[in-house]
Structure formats: structure tokens, C-alpha cells
Amino acid sequence: MKRYSAFAIAREALRFHSGWERAWRSPAPKKRYDVIIVGAGGHGLASAYYLGKNFGITNVAVLEKGWLGGGNTGRNTTIIRSNYLQDPSAAIYEKARSLYETMSQDLNYNVMFSPRGVIMLAQTHHEVRGYQRTAYANALQGVETQFIGPDKVKELCPIISLEGPRYPVLGGLWQPRGGTARHDAVAWGYARACSDMGMDIIQQCEVTGIRKDGGKVTGVDTTKGAMDCGQLGLVVAGHSGVLAEMAGFRLPVESLALQALVSEPVKPCMDVVVMANTVHGYMSQSDKGEMVIGGGTDGFNNYTQRGSFHHIEETVRALIETFPMISRLKMLRQWGGIVDMTGDRSPILSKTPVEGVFVNCGWGTGGFKSIPGSGWGMAELMAKGHSPLTEEFSMYRFREGKFIDESVAAGVAH
Numbered sequence: 001m002k003r004y005s006a007f008a009i010a011r012e013a014l015r016f017h018s019g020w021e022r023a024w025r026s027p028a029p030k031k032r033y034d035v036i037i038v039g040a041g042g043h044g045l046a047s048a049y050y051l052g053k054n055f056g057i058t059n060v061a062v063l064e065k066g067w068l069g070g071g072n073t074g075r076n077t078t079i080i081r082s083n084y085l086q087d088p089s090a091a092i093y094e095k096a097r098s099l100y101e102t103m104s105q106d107l108n109y110n111v112m113f114s115p116r117g118v119i120m121l122a123q124t125h126h127e128v129r130g131y132q133r134t135a136y137a138n139a140l141q142g143v144e145t146q147f148i149g150p151d152k153v154k155e156l157c158p159i160i161s162l163e164g165p166r167y168p169v170l171g172g173l174w175q176p177r178g179g180t181a182r183h184d185a186v187a188w189g190y191a192r193a194c195s196d197m198g199m200d201i202i203q204q205c206e207v208t209g210i211r212k213d214g215g216k217v218t219g220v221d222t223t224k225g226a227m228d229c230g231q232l233g234l235v236v237a238g239h240s241g242v243l244a245e246m247a248g249f250r251l252p253v254e255s256l257a258l259q260a261l262v263s264e265p266v267k268p269c270m271d272v273v274v275m276a277n278t279v280h281g282y283m284s285q286s287d288k289g290e291m292v293i294g295g296g297t298d299g300f301n302n303y304t305q306r307g308s309f310h311h312i313e314e315t316v317r318a319l320i321e322t323f324p325m326i327s328r329l330k331m332l333r334q335w336g337g338i339v340d341m342t343g344d345r346s347p348i349l350s351k352t353p354v355e356g357v358f359v360n361c362g363w364g365t366g367g368f369k370s371i372p373g374s375g376w377g378m379a380e381l382m383a384k385g386h387s388p389l390t391e392e393f394s395m396y397r398f399r400e401g402k403f404i405d406e407s408v409a410a411g412v413a414h
């Protein structure tokens, strides 16, 4: 793989950009891989990347039914933060956030990580108490957050109206090193690095069946033929239940559409990310100037990756209370993704009842931020059979009642 650098850009400029190579190969599938990962979203690609980087396992295929990064990874609002309440969550989300800090250098791919800071607004006394509690928990966990008052909120985000018609701004949970990154660049950067390690990323290749022998996985059936494998990772977000059914077990996961939208571009007016969970919306400004906006999930389970008009109305109406200036903006585009929700709003990184099959799912509305930490933990779990990062996130916690309740930190009402 040729390194991307300022020198390479200058050299290519002088020869009419004739020397760039493809970012990743498009190989024909082999008959057998040591590891097959299903799903070339951020989590699947990061899992493959750290298998290679940290454990030297490179006879790996990542199978994707559409195009890589075309699922939720390329559809999210890119908010990165690690201000969760419970210790196992803080560990994996903070690991992820810290890996984002150096991801562009590690992958030699500019993922445009922008640690501009994230505020979660407290607009009820209940939220004030909840976020103060999170700030104390984060202090013990070594996660840098702070509960700030309304004046500081206004200083950080002047377009906020502190006296909302229903909910005044009473303060906020501020994470200065939270922020955003370019979502598809994260997928592309991992894909390029995986391909460079000799891994096969096979797009337009849907897994249609999982083959087993005596309770152990032996391979998969796909729209590009059968492939054998020693281990199988299911990393398919909203389609986790479908793949689990193919393997012969059930997951405690529901699939719902989560939608987002962007406005027309405007001049820079907001250089932090704000989540307003009581009125129910979140907003940041993209480098192009668009306001990136999202709200809650649809109120019914479905697999439809689309937006809907009532969602724009609901979300924008809610946000206007706190950001009156957006009432004058035209909305440009909207879209949806299928998110995989667990009952405690925490992910599942786990062995399964089928030997050799592992699952990484349940990131729900909040898994963009965790991509590198999840990949790191999943790779360790698959390579060594256990990982301190994933230990508490087993699928069996639901049977044992060991929930990791993150319904407040999830930030999106469901």
C-alpha cells in the first residue's frame, strides 16, 4: 500500500493523478478462511483490522451484502463521546474515543476526527441530577467530563436559547474531548488497512446460510458461493437477529429505524455538538456548513432504511425550542438506518451457543463512537477466547439479570 502524504499529493498533482492505486482490492472469494466476518460496517472492519494488527491473523474475509460502510456506519450523525455511566461501558467507549485520537495516523487515512466537544443538555431537574451523577462516575473512571451551568453552555454554544418555551437549559454534561469524525472515512480507512494486510473484503456478497457440524461452525453459504471457516463473527447491526436465526439461536435484540437529516449549508454558527434529550434532538454543524440533525427511533420494529416526513416535523419542531434560528433553515436530505436495540441499551460482544460463532451487535443508536474499541475487544475475544473489554457484554447477561443499564447515556429515546 502506498502511503498517503503531502508529498504523494504533490507528486500525483504533477503527473495528472495517474499513480493512485485502488484503496482496497476486490478479490474473488477463497474456498477457506481462518476467520469470516459478516458485515463490512465499522464494527466488522475494525474487528478484522485488530485481528490482523494485534494478533497476526490475516487469513480473514469480510463479507458484505451491499457496499462497505453502506449500513449504519455511513448513515449516522457521527457523534463521539464516552460519557457513559457504568464501568464496563466507560472502559470500552473511552478506549474507542482514545483510539479515535490517533486513528488517522494509525490507518494513514484522514478520518477527520474533530474533538470539538459534546454537551448533553440538562433541561429538567431530573436530568441535572442524572448528569451530575454521570460526571462523578466519569471522574472515578478516568473519563474527562464536567457538569457545567447555563452560562457556560451559552458561552460554548451562543445559538442556544436558555429559556425554552417548555424547558429552560439548567446546565449540561460537557465532554471537551468528544466530537465527530467523517463516518465513511472510518470504514474506508479500516478497509484499506485490512486489504493491505492481505484480508479479502468481498462486497455484494450476502450470507444466506451458516453451516455447522456437531454444534461447531464450518462455513457459510453466500450469494457468491460457499466458504469454509474456522471462526465466524456476526457483525451486522440491524440484521443480527436474521443471522442468529441462520446459526440456530436467538438474540435479545430488536430492529428499529433511526432517522437523521441535514439542513442547507450555512456559515459557521456552532462549533460544539449538542444533544438535547428532553426536547429530543441533537445537532452539530458539518464541515460543509450543514446542520446535522437527528431525533428518536421509529415507534415500531422494521427493516426499512428510509426517512419519513413526520420525523422531520417532529424533530425540527422539538429542536426549534432550544435553537430558534433553525426555524429559518431549509432541510435538504433525510435518511434512515436499522439499529439493533438491546433491553439495557448496551452492546453484545459474545461467544454464542454455536462453537466458533461470535457476535458483535446491540450498539443500537450509539455505536459509531465505539467502532475502534469494539473492534479491539472483538478481535481479542476471537483470538484469545476472552477480553477484559468485552467480558461484561456477553449475551448471557440477559439470562442472568446482569444488565448494564445505559438508557440515560444512550442519548436517544427509544
Ligand code: FAD
Binding pocket: 038, 039, 040, 041, 042, 043, 044, 063, 064, 065, 066, 067, 068, 069, 070, 071, 072, 073, 074, 075, 076, 077, 078, 079, 080, 205, 206, 207, 208, 235, 236, 237, 238, 239, 243, 258, 259, 260, 294, 335, 336, 337, 338, 339, 361, 363, 364, 365, 366, 367, 368, 369, 370
Ligand atoms: P453497519 O454499519 O450497519 O454494518 C453492518 C453491515 O452488515 C451492513 O453494511 C449490512 O449491509 C451488512 N449485512 C447485513 N446482513 C448481511 C448479510 N446477510 N450478509 C452480508 N452482510 C450483511 N452512533 C454514534 O455513536 N453516534 C451517532 O451520532 C450516531 N447517530 C446515528 C444516527 C442514525 C440515523 C443511525 C441510523 C445510527 C446512528 N448511530 C450513531 C449508531 C451507529 O451508526 C451504529 O451503531 C453503527 O454504525 C453500527 O455499525 P455496524 O458496523 O455494527 O453496523
Ligand code: PYC
Binding pocket: 077, 079, 080, 081, 282, 294, 365, 366, 367, 410, 411, 412
Ligand atoms: O450515541 O451519541 C450518540 C448518538 C447521537 C445521536 C445518535 N446517537
